[in-house]
Amino acid sequence: MEYKFVIIDHALEIYVGAIALIFTILGIWLALKLNKPKLQTVLVEKEIYIQKQEPGFVPDDAMLLKMGISKREWEVLSLMSQGFSNQEIANQLFLSLNTVKTHGSNLFFKLEVKRRTQAIEKGKRLGLIG
Amino acid sequence: MEYKFVIIDHALEIYVGAIALIFTILGIWLALKLNKPKLQTVLVEKEIYIQKQEPGFVPDDAMLLKMGISKREWEVLSLMSQGFSNQEIANQLFLSLNTVKTHGSNLFFKLEVKRRTQAIEKGKRLGLIG
DNA sequence: GGTAAAATCACCCAAAAGTATGAGTGATAA
DNA sequence: TTATCACTCATACTTTTGGGTGATTTTACC
Numbered sequence: 001m002e003y004k005f006v007i008i009d010h011a012l013e014i015y016v017g018a019i020a021l022i023f024t025i026l027g028i029w030l031a032l033k034l035n036k037p038k039l040q041t042v043l044v045e046k047e048i049y050i051q052k053q054e055p056g057f058v059p060d061d062a063m064l065l066k067m068g069i070s071k072r073e074w075e076v077l078s079l080m081s082q083g084f085s086n087q088e089i090a091n092q093l094f095l096s097l098n099t100v101k102t103h104g105s106n107l108f109f110k111l112e113v114k115r116r117t118q119a120i121e122k123g124k125r126l127g128l129i130g
Numbered sequence: 131m132e133y134k135f136v137i138i139d140h141a142l143e144i145y146v147g148a149i150a151l152i153f154t155i156l157g158i159w160l161a162l163k164l165n166k167p168k169l170q171t172v173l174v175e176k177e178i179y180i181q182k183q184e185p186g187f188v189p190d191d192a193m194l195l196k197m198g199i200s201k202r203e204w205e206v207l208s209l210m211s212q213g214f215s216n217q218e219i220a221n222q223l224f225l226s227l228n229t230v231k232t233h234g235s236n237l238f239f240k241l242e243v244k245r246r247t248q249a250i251e252k253g254k255r256l257g258l259i260g
Numbered sequence: 261g262g263t264a265a266a267a268t269c270a271c272c273c274a275a276a277a278g279t280a281t282g283a284g285t286g287a288t289a290a
Numbered sequence: 291t292t293a294t295c296a297c298t299c300a301t302a303c304t305t306t307t308g309g310g311t312g313a314t315t316t317t318a319c320c
Contacts, residue, residue, distance in 0.1 A: 070266060083248030085306070098269050105308065115276090116307075117246060118213035200296060216277065228299055235278065245306090246277080 057130030064128060067110050074128065076103040081120040081129050187260030194258060197240050204258065206233040211250040211259050 064074060072093075079089045090100045104116065113119045123129045194204060202223075209219045220230045234246065243249050253259045 072267065080247060081251065083243065083245060083251045085245060086308095087306085095267090096269055098271085099267075101308070102269080103267085105310090108308080113213070114308085115213060115215065117210060117250065120247065120250070121211070121213045202297065225297095226299055228301090229297075231278065232299080233297085235280090238278085244278085 059129065060127035063126050067126070067128075069107065069110055069128065073103050073107045073110070076100060077107055077119060077123050078129050080104070080116050081123060189259065190257035193256050197256070197258075199237065199240055199258065203233050203237045203240070206230060207237055207249060207253050208259050210234070210246045211253060 059074065069077070075093060076089055079092060084092070086100045086104065087097055089095075090097045093100070104119075108114060108116075108119055111119050111122050113122055120129070189204065199207075205223060206219055209222065214222070216230045216234065217227055219225075220227045223230070234249075238244060238246075238249055241249050241252050243252055250259070
C-alpha cells in the first residue's frame with residue numbers, strides 16, 4: 001500500500017529521473033562512439049640490454065681435451081652459463097631432463113666442482129666458455 | 131678400619147701394580163716419542179688455475195642505482211657469481227640463510243630474472259660485477 | 261665383429277634454491 | 291610525527307638441482 005502511494009505521488013519525478021538516466025547513458029555511449037577513432041599512440045620505451053657475447057670466442061680445445069669434456073657436456077655447460085634451467089636446456093637440445101642432469105653431473109665431476117655456478121665460473125676461467 | 135686392613139694386607143701387590151702402571155705409561159710415552167719422526171712428507175702437485183679477475187674492476191654505480199640494487203643485494207650477487215651457495219654466503223656475511231634468500235629474491239626481481247645463473251649473467255652484462 | 265667411449269634415459273632420494281607472506285628494527289626524509 | 295626504506299629473520303611451501311645407480315643405444319675405431 002505504502003509503496004503504491006509513493007509511486008503514485010512521485011510518478012512524475014520517477015519518470016523524469018528515468019529519462020535523465022537513459023539520456024545520460026545515451027550521451028556516454030555517443031561520446032565513446034565518436035571518440036573511438038581518436039586513437040592515441042603511447043610510446044613506451046623498454047630498455048633491452050643486448051648480450052655483449054664475445055663475438056669471436058673460441059673454446060680452448062686443448063683445455064677441453066685435457067679436462068675430458070665431451071661435446072654434449074660442453075653444450076650443456078654453455079647453456080647453463082647463459083642462465084637456462086636443466087629443463088630449458090633439455091628442450092633446446094631435444095633431450096630428456098634426466099639426460100641433461102647426467103651430462104651436468106659428469107661435467108661437475110670433470111671440473112671438480114659441486115654446483116653449476118662453480119662450473120660456470122671455472123669454465124670461464126679455463127676458457128671453455130665465453 | 132676395613133680399608134686399612136685391605137691396604138696393609140695387599141701393600142706389596144699395590145706397590146707392584148703401581149710400578150707396572152708407571153712403566154707401562156713410560157713405555158707408551160717412549161714409543162710415541164721415538165715414532166714421531168716417522169712422519170712422511172708427501173708432495174702432491176696440484177694445478178691451480180688463477181682467476182683472471184678483472185684487476186681493477188669497479189661496479190657501475192650508475193647502473194646499480196638505476197636498477198635500485200642495494201649494497202647487501204650487490205654483495206650477495208657478487209658472492210653468487212663466485213659460485214658460493216646461499217648457506218656459504220650467509221656464513222661469510224654473518225647472516226641467516228633466510229636473509230640471503232630474501233636478498234636473492236629481491237635481486238632477481240630487480241634484475242627481472244628467475245635464477246641465480248641468470249642474475250650472474252645479467253649482472254656481468256650490466257657491469258655490476260666483474 | 262668386437263670394443264670402448266659417448267650419449268641416452270629412468271628411478272629414487274636428498275639438498276639447495278626459490279616463492280610468498282609477515283614482521284620487527286633503525287635510520288632518515290617529509 | 292608519520293612515512294619510507296634497507297636490512298634482518300621466520301615459517302611454510304614448491305621447484306630445481308644434484309647424487310647415486312643402472313641400463314640401453316649409438317658412434318667410432320681397431
